[in-house]
Amino acid sequence: MSEQINILLVDDQVRNLDALEAILASPDYRLFRAQSANEALLALLAHDFAVLVLDIRMPDVSGYELAQMIKQRKKNQHLPIIFLTAYLQDDREILEAYGAGAVDYLSKPINPLILKSKVGVFVDLFRKTRELTNLNQSMEREIEERVAEIRASLQEKEILLKEVHHRVKNNMQVISSLLSLQAERVGEGETQRQFRDVRDRVQSMALVHEKLYQSENFARVQIDEYTRSLMNDLFQAYASGLPKVQLHLDLASAELPVDLAISFGLILNELATNAFKHAFRGRDSGEIQIRLETNRNGEIRLRFADNGRGFAAPLHWESVDSLGLRLVRMLTRQLGGQVEMRNDGGATFELSFKISRAAISAGSNEESLRS
Numbered sequence: 295m296s297e298q299i300n301i302l303l304v305d306d307q308v309r310n311l312d313a314l315e316a317i318l319a320s321p322d323y324r325l326f327r328a329q330s331a332n333e334a335l336l337a338l339l340a341h342d343f344a345v346l347v348l349d350i351r352m353p354d355v356s357g358y359e360l361a362q363m364i365k366q367r368k369k370n371q372h373l374p375i376i377f378l379t380a381y382l383q384d385d386r387e388i389l390e391a392y393g394a395g396a397v398d399y400l401s402k403p404i405n406p407l408i409l410k411s412k413v414g415v416f417v418d419l420f421r422k423t424r425e426l427t428n429l430n431q432s433m434e435r436e437i438e439e440r441v442a443e444i445r446a447s448l449q450e451k452e453i454l455l456k457e458v459h460h461r462v463k464n465n466m467q468v469i470s471s472l473l474s475l476q477a478e479r480v481g482e483g484e485t486q487r488q489f490r491d492v493r494d495r496v497q498s499m500a501l502v503h504e505k506l507y508q509s510e511n512f513a514r515v516q517i518d519e520y521t522r523s524l525m526n527d528l529f530q531a532y533a534s535g536l537p538k539v540q541l542h543l544d545l546a547s548a549e550l551p552v553d554l555a556i557s558f559g560l561i562l563n564e565l566a567t568n569a570f571k572h573a574f575r576g577r578d579s580g581e582i583q584i585r586l587e588t589n590r591n592g593e594i595r596l597r598f599a600d601n602g603r604g605f606a607a608p609l610h611w612e613s614v615d616s617l618g619l620r621l622v623r624m625l626t627r628q629l630g631g632q633v634e635m636r637n638d639g640g641a642t643f644e645l646s647f648k649i650s651r652a653a654i655s656a657g658s659n660e661e662s663l664r665s
Contacts, residue, residue, distance in 0.1 A: 338369075520559060580600060631648070
């Protein structure tokens with residue numbers, strides 16, 4: 295059995311209400327009576343109605359006035375009102391009735407079939423509107439449930455990906471530690487230096503994964519933060535063998551996908567370790583400047599400069615057989631970029647590459663470290 299639909303009948307005369315109830319009596323309807331404006335308003339506060347059948351001529355508050363009061367309430371502003379009157383009305387009063395919010399206007403004596411037909415139209419509209427509302431609410435609940443499931447699934451994948459980055463980083467740390475132990479076993483010499491170079495490269499890659507699992511974005515690395523961390527680590531690793539060296543960082547904010555960040559980090563590692571090992575040999579002090587710049591076109595520019603010894607002149611550095619510089623050239627090609635070297639008051643390397651996938655934001659941060 296379908297739910298009964300509420301209909302409100304308002305008339306100051308009991309006999310008129312009895313007549314309306316007799317006409318509209320149906321197991322599908324639940325009829326409410328009101329003999330005054332106050333009773334009608336109380337009923338509207340307590341229930342939802344499909345239609346209001348309202349007598350115009352009532353003492354104290356007329357049907358027109360009651361209709362205007364009802365339409366001012368947001369809850370009932372769309373409630374259909376059918377006006378009833380026993381008096382002949384002119385066009386002005388009929389227009390006034392529609393202006394007060396009536397959807398229809400019937401004169402007494404009422405034709406029962408017409409009244410039942412008109413009420414039935416609004417009851418059917420009310421029922422379909424309610425069904426549509428219920429359907430919308432059901433769909434909204436289903437969408438919310440699906441969104442919650444998707445979020446839960448994404449969270450699980452993020453946790454898994456975070457754990458993967460963590461484990462990769464830990465495994466690389468193990469490899470780095472093994473390389474350090476092996477370097478100690480072979481003693482001082484070229485072999486030990488080669489072991490330590492490989493260790494530094496592994497650590498630079500491990501740092502990428504460390505930054506990823508510490509970040510909320512597991513696919514991109516904030517390379518300004520990465521550059522700062524990598525230079526601090528290398529600076530501490532080589533501090534004991536360095537003179538008084540100042541490290542100046544001027545880093546704009548930029549992001550790179552993980553594969554590109556690894557290439558970028560390896561290039562930076564080679565330039566830094568080369569400077570720490572060779573640039574300031576036999577000197578009391580030195581300076582390294584690193585500038586990272588970005589623009590709206592997705593181009594990233596890295597300038598790495600020291601005021602050390604520089605390279606022996608004349609230098610055609612593209613043909614230098616040093617493994618570190620060969621790596622720099624190879625990794626630059628992987629980035630689709632260019633690298634230039636100048637030998638003027640020290641060594642200066644300028645790397646530039648345009649990555650459409652890099653997310654660039656404005657801003658610069660300067661800081662200085664001293665050994």
